[in-house]
Amino acid sequence: MxxxxxxxxxxxxxxxxxxxxxxxxxxxxxxxxxxxxxxxxxxxxxxxxxxxxxxxxxxxxxxxxxxxxxxxxxxxxxxxxxxxxxxxxxxxxxxxxxxxxxNAAAVAEHTWALILACAKNVPQLDQRMRAGHWDKSTHKSLELQGRTLGLVGLGAIGARVAAIGAAMGMHVIAHDPYAKAAPDGVPLLPLADVIAGSDVLSLHCPLTRDNANMLDAATLATMRPGAIVVNTARGGLIDEAALAGALQSGALRAAGLDSFHEEPMRPGHPFTGIANAILSPHIGGVSTxxxxxxxxxxxxxxxxxxxxxxxxxx
Missing domain, CATH: 3.40.50.720 (NAD(P)-binding Rossmann-like Domain)
Incomplete structure (x- = not known):
């Protein structure tokens, strides 16, 4: 049958x-x-x-x-x-x-891996040591305690990132138009205030028609000198050409990027030639x-x- x-x-x-x-x-x-x-x-x-x-x-x-x-x-x-x-x-x-x-825990952990790599210059120091250099007398990393962590998106991932930032002694601010409440000590602010007020800005929001390229030349220009940008959300949230310019000019200290406009990233993408752009292939949520x-x-x-x-x- x-x-x-x-x-x-x-x-x-x-x-x-x-x-x-x-x-x-x-x-x-x-x-x-x-x-x-x-x-x-x-x-x-x-x-x-x-x-x-x-x-x-x-x-x-x-x-x-x-x-x-x-x-x-x-x-x-x-x-x-x-x-x-x-x-x-x-x-x-x-x-x-x-x-x-x-995958909230995995993405939050990878977010912090990128933040710390940017603040402490981990990839660059590794490469320098492998080339025979010992930069102890000249290197200065960024201490995060006391600085401001700004989050765009305060869902399951953003809330975890906020908790770690608070535990490290950072001031945490956030923008999330859908959040009904925020963790204690985390004020919900307008997007422009979060972008302009952050030493470390981390993106944890979905990509929509309204927020595409939210970080463009104009908004990046409002950021604090030497700030860090981290994106473990969607590449379309950032104008990549504008970010590349801000990194190359020294306006930003570094960027940790796990998502991009086009994936896989094509060979020769401008980010691949920028030392203070720390890249990973959209694997923030990839753990066993x-x-x-x-x-x-x-x-x-x-x-x-x-x-x-x-x-x-x-």
Whole structure:
């Protein structure tokens, strides 16, 4: 007797954590590979007609959604939804879910790795020592105690970054128009005041039409001399040419960047030739624990929507 065909779930990546796969065992899992483009995703949707998509890499556009008539939910393997056409999903009645908080600890820790690397010149000192130099008599790092940490976004990640900053003796200020409350001692201020008042400015907000290039030449010019900029959110929040200019001129001490306008970054990008730009390949949320947590959260979000216990559209 023929077994009924199992419903499919498309993963826009090459793998998924075993605990997530166990939750999704009633489904056929289809992998799109590590760098799927729109044409590949459309072809897979047409072939397998998934009821759900787990988004790791690539973009899920209206064209991709249209290729699967029974698509009911798109679950992000992470927090940011900017790679999903949420407006198109809403029109189609397709739920869009983020794995909120699943990688918060990993991203917050990586944020502090970048802040400290910028303040203490860790990559540059490492390179100098490997070249035979001993800069003890000439080097001066930046002490963070007593300085101001400004956060744009005070969700699960930003709140963790704030707590660490406070523990290090920093003054913490924040901007978040969606925050109903802030940790004790953290004032919520207008965005312009946070940008202008920070010795270390760290971005932890989603990318929207309204905040694209929020750090441009004009806003960067308001920052304190020798300030540090860190971005573990989305590359589109920063005008990269303007930031490169501020770093090269010495207006800013350094920038720690984990996300970029175009990913992967192309060879020859201006940041690769700027010593005080400290770069990582959008891996802030990539840890063993976060990989499992994001996969399990995405799987549970799918199961909740398919079971009818979550709202059907974003």
């Amino acid at each position: 023929l077994q009924p065909k199992r419903a499919a779930i498309l993963v826009t990546g090459a793998d998924l954590a075993e605990p997530a796969l166990a939750l999704l065992s009633p489904f056929d899992i289809v992998y799109a590979g590590a760098r799927p483009d729109e044409a590949q995703l459309v072809a897979l949707c047409r072939q397998h007609q998934p009821v759900a998509i787990i988004v790791r890499y690539g973009r899920v556009t209206d064209t991709v959604m249209a290729a699967s008539a029974g698509l009911r939910v798109i679950a992000k393997h992470g927090a940011g939804l900017d790679t999903i056409d949420c407006d198109a999903a809403a029109r189609r009645g397709i739920a869009v879910k983020a794995a909120v908080g699943a 624990d976060a990989y499992i947590g994001m996969g399990v959260a995405a799987a549970n979000n799918i199961l909740a929507v398919l079971a009818g216990v979550a709202e059907p559209a974003r």
